Amino acid sequence: MAVRNTRKIVAMAGVLAVLASAAACGSSKKSGGNNNATNPVSTASSSSAPAKQGGTANVAEWPPGSSPTAIWPFMTSDQLSTQNAGQFQYYFYRPLYFVGLNDKLAVNYDMGPADQPTWSSDGLTITIPMKSTWGWSNGEKVTGQDVQFWLNMLKSEEGKPGQAGASGYYSPPNQAAGVNYLPDNIKSTTATDSSISITFDQKYNQEYIVGNALSTVTPMPLAWDVTDAKGTKGKCSTDTLTSPTLQADCDAVFKYLNTAGKDVKSFATNPLWQISDGPWSLKDFNATSGGFSITPNTKFTGEHKPYLDQVNFVPFQSQDAEWTALKAGSTGANALQIGVFPNADTPPYNGSDLQAGNPLASAGYNVEKGSLLDSIDYYQVNDGSKAHGNLFKQSYFTKALQDEMDQQSAINGPYKGWGYPTTGIVPGYPDGNPLSPAAKAASAKYDPAEAKTLMQQHGWDVSTTPATCTSPGTGANQCGAGIKAGDKAEFTLEYPSAHPAMDTMLAAYKQAAAGAGIAVNTVTKTQNTLSGELVGCSPSAPAGCNWDAILYGGWVFSLLPTTDSLLTTGAGSNIFGFSDPTFDSKVAGTIKSSDPQAWYDYESYAAGISLPLIFMMDQIWPWAVASNFHDSGQDAFQGFEPEFWYYTK
Amino acid sequence: MDEIVVESPGQGDNIPPTEQMLGLEPTESARSMFRRGLEVFLENRLAVVAFGVLVFYVLMCFFGPLLYHGNTSHVQMDEITLPPGPSHPLGTDQNGVDELGKLMKAGQISLEIGIASGVLASVIGMLYGAIAGYVGGWVDSIMMRTIDALLSIPLIFALIYLASTLGRTKTVFIMVIALTSWFSLTRLTRGDTLTIKVRDYVAACRMMGGRSPRIIFRHILPNTIGTTIVNTSLSIANSVFALSVLSYIGLGLQAPNDDWGGMFANGSSYLDQNYWWMIYPPGVSIVLIIISCNFIGDALRDAFETRLQKR
Numbered sequence: 001m002a003v004r005n006t007r008k009i010v011a012m013a014g015v016l017a018v019l020a021s022a023a024a025c026g027s028s029k030k031s032g033g034n035n036n037a038t039n040p041v042s043t044a045s046s047s048s049a050p051a052k053q054g055g056t057a058n059v060a061e062w063p064p065g066s067s068p069t070a071i072w073p074f075m076t077s078d079q080l081s082t083q084n085a086g087q088f089q090y091y092f093y094r095p096l097y098f099v100g101l102n103d104k105l106a107v108n109y110d111m112g113p114a115d116q117p118t119w120s121s122d123g124l125t126i127t128i129p130m131k132s133t134w135g136w137s138n139g140e141k142v143t144g145q146d147v148q149f150w151l152n153m154l155k156s157e158e159g160k161p162g163q164a165g166a167s168g169y170y171s172p173p174n175q176a177a178g179v180n181y182l183p184d185n186i187k188s189t190t191a192t193d194s195s196i197s198i199t200f201d202q203k204y205n206q207e208y209i210v211g212n213a214l215s216t217v218t219p220m221p222l223a224w225d226v227t228d229a230k231g232t233k234g235k236c237s238t239d240t241l242t243s244p245t246l247q248a249d250c251d252a253v254f255k256y257l258n259t260a261g262k263d264v265k266s267f268a269t270n271p272l273w274q275i276s277d278g279p280w281s282l283k284d285f286n287a288t289s290g291g292f293s294i295t296p297n298t299k300f301t302g303e304h305k306p307y308l309d310q311v312n313f314v315p316f317q318s319q320d321a322e323w324t325a326l327k328a329g330s331t332g333a334n335a336l337q338i339g340v341f342p343n344a345d346t347p348p349y350n351g352s353d354l355q356a357g358n359p360l361a362s363a364g365y366n367v368e369k370g371s372l373l374d375s376i377d378y379y380q381v382n383d384g385s386k387a388h389g390n391l392f393k394q395s396y397f398t399k400a401l402q403d404e405m406d407q408q409s410a411i412n413g414p415y416k417g418w419g420y421p422t423t424g425i426v427p428g429y430p431d432g433n434p435l436s437p438a439a440k441a442a443s444a445k446y447d448p449a450e451a452k453t454l455m456q457q458h459g460w461d462v463s464t465t466p467a468t469c470t471s472p473g474t475g476a477n478q479c480g481a482g483i484k485a486g487d488k489a490e491f492t493l494e495y496p497s498a499h500p501a502m503d504t505m506l507a508a509y510k511q512a513a514a515g516a517g518i519a520v521n522t523v524t525k526t527q528n529t530l531s532g533e534l535v536g537c538s539p540s541a542p543a544g545c546n547w548d549a550i551l552y553g554g555w556v557f558s559l560l561p562t563t564d565s566l567l568t569t570g571a572g573s574n575i576f577g578f579s580d581p582t583f584d585s586k587v588a589g590t591i592k593s594s595d596p597q598a599w600y601d602y603e604s605y606a607a608g609i610s611l612p613l614i615f616m617m618d619q620i621w622p623w624a625v626a627s628n629f630h631d632s633g634q635d636a637f638q639g640f641e642p643e644f645w646y647y648t649k
Numbered sequence: 650m651d652e653i654v655v656e657s658p659g660q661g662d663n664i665p666p667t668e669q670m671l672g673l674e675p676t677e678s679a680r681s682m683f684r685r686g687l688e689v690f691l692e693n694r695l696a697v698v699a700f701g702v703l704v705f706y707v708l709m710c711f712f713g714p715l716l717y718h719g720n721t722s723h724v725q726m727d728e729i730t731l732p733p734g735p736s737h738p739l740g741t742d743q744n745g746v747d748e749l750g751k752l753m754k755a756g757q758i759s760l761e762i763g764i765a766s767g768v769l770a771s772v773i774g775m776l777y778g779a780i781a782g783y784v785g786g787w788v789d790s791i792m793m794r795t796i797d798a799l800l801s802i803p804l805i806f807a808l809i810y811l812a813s814t815l816g817r818t819k820t821v822f823i824m825v826i827a828l829t830s831w832f833s834l835t836r837l838t839r840g841d842t843l844t845i846k847v848r849d850y851v852a853a854c855r856m857m858g859g860r861s862p863r864i865i866f867r868h869i870l871p872n873t874i875g876t877t878i879v880n881t882s883l884s885i886a887n888s889v890f891a892l893s894v895l896s897y898i899g900l901g902l903q904a905p906n907d908d909w910g911g912m913f914a915n916g917s918s919y920l921d922q923n924y925w926w927m928i929y930p931p932g933v934s935i936v937l938i939i940i941s942c943n944f945i946g947d948a949l950r951d952a953f954e955t956r957l958q959k960r
Binding site: 323344345406409410412413414500503504505507511 | 723727729744745919
């Protein structure tokens, strides 16, 4: 299967989170804000005053409580997160293709070491030209061999999915759907100093290959092809994908680099990590607090050189602590230039005037808003739950659960207008995602009456909560397979603690669900605890059969919002026990074809089955940015691009 | 030497007879102990006001919901954190729940638990102290050393431990607070008992074959009732406070059965947002109830103090 082409929204303070953003905007006919708000999919831009060269900026690490844990841009599944990638590694090591800058679903060819690729006439081979100007800080050029090095490393992960410490990028082939993913879908490669050509086993959606698959590839310098601290040269970078020794060669390198790459104490001192091709160098890293500083890479040869002399990423353990720092003001030696408002202190969203009610105006901060790209938020149910998995497999039941989720009221109420609804498996924002008529018709909506009717129609006595199954069986009007007479419509929903707005939203949800006879027992746990529980049910992981439903975060897609690595059978992030061969084939259709009909078929089918995701609102993050500072915000995938930040004159 | 001239009082004459003047006969309008106590109590203006406050809260909490039907349980996401206004006189909380309605409901819990545990603590303390004082000897020593030992345990620690291990129901809280609040009354009652048990009427009763339980319940405890009532009023105040403390640190009753302490704790997490209507009403209520109980206790002590009574 392919490289995991999506990025998980990791545990974050606001969990429902998504992004924060940059300038520009999309536009939409839909309204996702509160009543007095304009379209939430609109500009969030900072000062356009002239740039001042130099200066040091202090920026709060985001979300509070998180900090980088891995520097090697070939992460294991537990390391794969935005906090490690877009908010850390990308400063130093640029992906082959960068996607999502400035809130736009597009490949940003100016941000990476490769130029726009070309395809062979048969559509099987892609040739990726490497920029002649793009080099490593040790003087070497970024070449096709550097790309091959990364691909070889991924190939060596073939037999390891599911194992502890396995790569987070690899997914096994899906034979039922007739589709392979990177690098199993590669027949051959030809790497030179100036390019790399990749021939695939069949025709694929070309946008998918560039925007989803190759955007996860990060060229690695040949200097990293070592097997120990003494610098013993490895052979992983010089192998081909079919080399019989590739597994052993790359395993040796993986073992060493993986260990070095998570040794936070040596992030800033290990000579390996000093070799970079991005616009920044790591100046220091505090292994205890997770704070770090970056300075411009003086040998950076790419576009978009930094304005600032230094950026300090300041760790905060909580939103309250960060809020205290923000209230202290935007001037002074340690003042923050960028932070995030806690939900409780966020002014009500006002699309026509974001500064209205800004509680930090006198402290010298402006309010800016996050981006809205290609993301869905949800709580996930576990089809493999030994207690209630059979309930979650019933499409009428998950539909009822969805019907009880009042996203718009949550946005208008506890989230003060800072959010937009998730309508389905394909994000409604930004414009451009191929939403079929069926998907639009099946958009998630709040309909408690329908939820109650669905339960009643399927043999549940809803006169009490939890409702009781009175008509077991698999008929159209019965409770469904595996549900016995007397079974209760109840389950436990775990969600992160210390999120008042979320408490309110889920209290309302619990109350609404009770109206349909569904007892949702809400339990709060720390984000780390929830993270530990999020494993799929299997004989080797029986703990994965214990959880019913967890609200942990959402999913940020890459260029194309397909769910190949989230929901297909055996996919690396399919921890829900969800398996539907027809669904797999529909997903494969979106990968193999750019035909809109393939997307429509996928969406139509997804709308009619019981997906293990109950969609929830996406939060737009409100940022506090010093009024004398220009902030490009975050990219579509929650990464930062500090090279665009500057003080204004 | 002046002669005492005895005259029959005429019609409408208010001059008391000599027997009465000499205190040998009851006055014409003999005042009961209750009446004398009430007079002393009423002279204490603060206590009267405090009593009024207490009555107000009791009426508001237990009868208010019959007249005011605010939303006290349903999450209303479109009405969250509204400031006081016509539709919500005390505003709403983060779940859109009406604060006035919640204040009444929480007040019921605070007052029920406070009064019940205060009374229970007094009963336990009174009995324990009377038995220890009356029996005396090594039994008294053991019983009072036990009290000393229990008093050495920090109250808050005991409350936290018991509340967290026994569960979080109303009954448990009544028991827990009562079981940690009866020690001081025990000492007072024991002291009273030590002085009462050597009085002639107690000795006479004993000589006539009166058994210990009868002596304790018929002759000793009734004579310590003043101390007990005073202490009960203070104990109620302490119980309300203890419950509030437990709730404030998250060991109170589970929502939505918040007491005032739980409401205050919830509101205080919104201090930065200036949602004062979520903080002041429960906070002021707690303070007023505690102060009122203390003023009432002071006044009751005066009322039961014979030296302050007019005869």
